[in-house]
Amino acid sequence: MKNISLYCLAAAAMALSFLFEQAPSTATSASAPVHAEASFLSGFSLDEEEKPAAAASDSAAYDYYGQALGLRLARTENTTLLRTVLDWMGTPYRYGSNSKKGTDCSGFVTRVFKEVYGITLQRSSRSMFQSVKRVDKDEMETGDLVFFRRGPGQPIYHVGIYLKDGKFAHSATNGGVMVSSLNQAYYHRNFYAAGRVATN
Structure with a gap:
């Protein structure tokens, strides 16, 4: 009986993983906002016996996101x-824009x-910096903002969203929306500060 339960859980996880892998091909258009969802089964009411399958779906989601974004997730993000x-990801860079046809760094972060x-941020990276709570680099959390400038006394010119493992998402002039590492020489040299936006 125990083995049957394990087989059922494994089958559910595989099915959900397959469904999840199809998600990028059905991405919404630039004009349709993406809606939040807690898990793949968020629209269903689960009986006590079905809850392990919901846990399996969350696990599949974290596995997928971790692999797609190159992160080691703690499953609490x-x-x-x-x-x-x-x-x-892959949206081209376009100065002054903030749509999936093209976006600059602050446009990406605001969207x-x-x-x-559901938070409306200031449109420029410099203005965003004025409204965040500064956090130490070694205390950054998923969702914090990372700011860059080209040396002491220079203005902030770039912003991204910290993810995990020293990696952040941003819209770069040489590749559009991507995930980069703060350990890359360019970003390591120009990193200025991290800040946290109050989300509640």
Whole structure:
């Protein structure tokens, strides 16, 4: 009986993983905002016996996001944030824009925060910096903002969203929306500060 339960859980996880892998091909258009969802089964009412399958779906989601974004997830991160970032991946860079046809760095950050948290941020990276709570680099959490400048006394010119493992999502002039590492020489040299937006 125990083996049958394990087989059922494994089958459910595989089915959900397959469904999840199809998600990027059905991404919403630039004009349709992405809606938050707690898990794949958020629209269903679960009986006590079905709850392990829900846990399996959450596990499959974290596995997928971790692999797609190159992160080692603790399975406590905001899945809506991870999914929204993934939906924007590959969007080309376009100065002054904030749509999936093209976006600059602050446009990307403002759209993600609006879609995930319902928060309207200032449109420029410098203005965003004025409204965040500073956090130490070694205390950054998923969803914090990372700011860059080209040396002491220079203005902030770039912003991204911290994910995990020293990696952040941003819209770069040389590739659009992507995940980069703070350990890359360019970003390590120009990193200025991290800040946290109050989300509640």
